[in-house]
Structure formats: C-alpha cells, structure tokens
Amino acid sequence: MRGTKNTGGRIAVVFDRISLLGMLLILAAILTAAMIMQYGFGEIPCPLCLLQRFAMFGCCFGLIVQLRSATSEQGTGISLIFAILLLVISARQTLLDLFPRPGHEYIGSAIFGIHMPVWSVLIAVALLLGLATRLALFGGRSYSVMGDGLLTRRLVRGLIIYVVLLCAINFISVIIQCGAGECHTFGYRLLR
C-alpha cells in the first residue's frame, strides 16, 4: 500500500516538474518569436509591448526559482504577480487600440488574425490558469530536486541559461531602440 502511495507521489512530482518546465519552455519560445519578429520582419516594439515582454521575463524568473526550490512556492507567487501585471498591461493596450484612430492602432502584423496585445491577454490568462491548476493539483508537496535525472537537470540548466541570454539580448535591444530616454516605434535611436 505504501509502495503504491510512493509511486503515485513520484508520478505527481514528475508531472509537477513537467508542467513548470513546459510553461518556461513556452514563454522562452514566445520571447524568441518576439525577437525574430523584431529583427527578422522589422517590427519595432512599442513601449507597452516592451513592458509586456518584461512581465513575461518576470514570469520566467518565478518559474526558474520554482524549478530550483521544490520546498517552497515562492517562485509560483512571483510568476502569479507577473502574470497579473502582463494581463493588466495587455488588457489596457487592447482597449487603447480597440477603435483605430490617428496615432492609435494595433502595432505590427496579426498572427492567425490576432494582434500582439490580444495574444498577450490570452498568454496571461493561460499562465494564470496553468499556475492555478498546478497549485490545485500539486501544491504544498515538498520533494528533493536532487531526485531529477541527469537529463532533466541539464535541460533545466540549459533553459535557464537560454532565458538569461534572451534577457541580455533584450536589454541590448532596448538600449539600441530607446537609449536612456523614451521609447518610440519610429526607429532605433542609436542607429540614426
């Protein structure tokens, strides 16, 4: 009986780790796609778009903390705060550009017919749902991260380094676009 309970516990731990890793992987893919859209297709991000990217990086930070420490839910809390920030910023931008008028229309091209701020609303809701579901199913479970296989540990480490590199690239990109002042979508301030 105890063996069955232990097996069930191990399966829950594996699913918990997969859910965290999956969310981090999806966020890293979205942030990579944003960079490709910016430099591959020449779509310069607006200030609110950059703040939405920042909120996504904050969610990544929380997920990384959670992946490292399996005894507390601090990382999930950080991710939830930044997911709410992402939702607030993207909902406001969606409402701002809802009725196209001079100086206010959706920036960038639509992907599958949906513009970026609306995608951000969907991403934020998906993150909130994912984190809440994870807490409902696996919350309060403490286990040792050392129980992870070598492959999982390498995958987590690689993904963390990739997210930090993405953050560094975004920082350099923001410097090139905005310098030390206000951000605009007319062009790159340091390349004029």
Next chain:
Amino acid sequence: MMAAIYAILLIAFVLDLLGRGRLAACCLFLSFIICVWLFLWEIYSPEYGFRMPWLQVELGPIFAPLRSV
C-alpha cells in the same frame, strides 16, 4: 527608463544564477515598481487622464424603450 528596467532585470537573473536569491528578488521587486510607474506614465494622457472616452458604454437607443418603462 525602459533601459533601467531591463538592466535591473538582467542583474536579478545573474544574481539568481550566482545563488544570491534574496538580492535577486530585491532587484526584481525594484524593476517591478519601476515598470508599474512607467506603465502608468505611458497610459496617462494630459487630455483624458486615465479614462478611455473612446469606449462608449452608455445605454444605447435599443434600451431606450425599456428605460421609459
């Protein structure tokens, strides 16, 4: 200001990688505060304030008969 937000965020990530979790969390909190301030500054309009007058949510003519009842 945007550059400062990303700089502090990057510092938070690097500190977390180096095992300085508490300091990293402080940096992240600081960047969060600056982000909220910048967001409010970006959406504030001298003309409308924080309101969005292009969104009309008053009762339309379709409800006028109901209101008169």
